[in-house]
Amino acid sequence: MTFSVPYRHRLLFTQGLFDPGNPLLADLLGAYRPGVSVRLLFVLDSGVGEAHPGLEGLIRAYCDAHAAQVTFTQVLSVPGGEASKNTPVQTERVLAAIEAQGICRHSVVVAIGGGAVIDMAGYAASIAHRGVQLIRIPTTVLAQNDAAVGVKNGINAFGKKNFIGTFAIPLAIVNDPYFLTTLEDRDWIAGTAEAVKVALIKDADFFGFLEAHAQSLRAREMAPMQELIFRCAELHMEHISGGGDPFEAGSSRPLDFGHWSAHKLEHLTGYSLRHGEAVALGMALDVIYSRRLGILTAGDSERILRILSELGFDLQLPDLGPEGPSVLLRGLDEFREHLGGVLTITLLEGIGLKRDVHEIDRELMAAAIGELMGGKAIHKAS
Ligand SMILES: NC(=O)c1ccc[n+]([C@@H]2O[C@H](COP(=O)([O-])OP(=O)(O)OC[C@H]3O[C@@H](n4cnc5c(N)ncnc54)[C@H](O)[C@@H]3O)[C@@H](O)[C@H]2O)c1
Ligand SMILES: [Zn+2]
Incomplete structure (x- = not known):
């Protein structure tokens, strides 16, 4: 017996993703679950948080402005770079937040950061409840043009890159050039x-x-x-x-x-x-x-x-x-x-x-x- 399952791989480009007037995210989630306000857990790269101190406030305001489509739960800050991938600690923190915030298979984890944080948060999302939906918001050049565009998630173990990981198609990837201005x-x-x-x-x-x-x-x-x-x-x-x-x-x-x-x-x-x-x-x-x-x-x-x-x-x-x-x-x-x-x-x-x-x-x-x-x-x- 063989069967096939169609996948949709969405890569979207926008400017000012969290401007309250930008409908992209609300529309995306409105189409994902019409008539339901989707619970969102944000996982934020600490390097992005430091470079964009107002971001959490913007995210909260965005969710309030689009309450019919999205429900804010938390912004969980995790260390930027390989520090997030080199131990299972950050993965466990994301899993704990998924549990604590009642993120189910119809809710969404939104990972905002460089390729490392996105790899780690995507891995955590993909194993929670055997797969919670993920939106990737890459904030580095490498993540926007490569790491976040693929279907792979992972963390490092036994001294080897990406030894633990999963393949999972995200709900969407959203690229916003605004983030790139603060890169080293x-x-x-x-x-x-x-x-x-x-x-x-x-x-x-x-x-x-x-x-x-x-x-x-x-x-x-x-x-x-x-x-x-x-x-x-x-x-x-x-x-x-x-x-x-x-x-x-x-x-x-x-x-x-x-x-x-x-x-x-x-x-x-x-x-x-x-x-x-x-x-x-x-x-x-x-x-x-x-x-x-x-x-x-x-x-x-x-x-x-x-x-x-x-x-x-x-x-x-x-x-x-x-x-x-x-x-x-x-x-x-x-x-x-x-x-x-x-x-x-x-x-x-x-x-x-x-x-x-x-x-x-x-x-x-x-x-x-x-x-x-x-x-x-x-x-x-x-
Ligand atoms: N899943 C895949 O298919 C895939 C493909 C290629 C690479 N990767 C992975 O991606 C990772 C590398 O990603 P990377 O190059 O994005 O680096 P990175 O995630 O290590 O981030 C580099 C630094 O930039 C900071 N940062 C991120 N966005 C910022 C912003 N907008 N402003 C200021 N600072 C910011 C981070 O905090 C971090 O300190 C590696 O772990 C690699 O294995 C995965
Ligand atoms: Zn590469």
């Missing part, structure tokens, strides 16, 4: 790595756009950033809805270019590297490896390293000590375990042209690591 410079930059990634494996024209706007993106201009986020998120949405494997039953992870070493680097540096920063290094490494393997031209490799540098990434591997290369190479085995079965690593044959391989020449990779460790891969952009 490094978080503004970090998210652009995922755009370079998706351009490299899927869309050479988008790569051209990134090259043309690297300077203005670096100068924090909002218009090109909005375009970057839109296109990057769109490519992710297309992949999830049209790629045929939204829950990753296969062992290939085409959107994970540069990620096998990135995940390991994040862990090895005690999460002092942001995910996007680690992804930029991971991509640089696999670009150098692709060039050394002879499948990517030196010219293309140079172009890719240059744009990463122009966007503001430091392309020198942090000092991992004498054992560094071999420790990093262990990331390959962990990646295979995480995927299950066959190792599949995405390399590049050109810009917009990927090639999946099932074997890595460890000596060649160690040489690529050496090149990146010495910081010789590229001269830093001035």
Whole structure:
């Protein structure tokens, strides 16, 4: 017997989401449960709370103004960044709040924050009552263009990224550029790595756009950033809805270019590297490896390293000590375990042209690591 279940994956863009006059959220929830005021539990990234001190007041006022559609219960503040994912403590706090506030399977958890807080809150929501609805409101570039757009939730365990987690389609993702204005410079930059990634494996024209706007993106201009986020998120949405494997039953992870070493680097540096920063290094490494393997031209490799540098990434591997290369190479085995079965690593044959391989020449990779460790891969952009 086979059966299929249709899913709807909604990504919405708006400005001033919690302005009382903005109908988007109220309309969304009104359509979700017509005639019922939906109970909302807000989980807020502490970094967002600090940067936007008036936000809780705005949320309360919004809920009061739209009481027919939504009922405010609580704003639960959780630590921003990996601190929320590195222990089960924050997940348990969200679960406790879900219980205490009477959040049922027809209520909604609204997660507001960076990718880490959204991953954690989404995980908690997905296991409470076997799945409470989730609205994601991503507040970093990386979360708006990548992390929050997918269908994955998770926390870290046993020293491994996202070891515990679930696949669950959120009720909606809502992107509001207003939040991005308060990002630290490094978080503004970090998210652009995922755009370079998706351009490299899927869309050479988008790569051209990134090259043309690297300077203005670096100068924090909002218009090109909005375009970057839109296109990057769109490519992710297309992949999830049209790629045929939204829950990753296969062992290939085409959107994970540069990620096998990135995940390991994040862990090895005690999460002092942001995910996007680690992804930029991971991509640089696999670009150098692709060039050394002879499948990517030196010219293309140079172009890719240059744009990463122009966007503001430091392309020198942090000092991992004498054992560094071999420790990093262990990331390959962990990646295979995480995927299950066959190792599949995405390399590049050109810009917009990927090639999946099932074997890595460890000596060649160690040489690529050496090149990146010495910081010789590229001269830093001035
Ligand atoms: N689920 C997925 O498919 C997926 C995909 C990619 C990445 N991720 C995960 O996303 C996480 C990285 O997310 P990230 O890059 O958004 O970083 P992050 O969540 O670690 O946040 C970085 C910092 O920015 C702060 N912050 C967030 N929004 C802010 C704002 N508007 N103004 C000021 N400060 C703000 C946070 O408090 C934090 O200190 C990693 O845990 C990664 O594993 C998940
Ligand atoms: Zn990523």
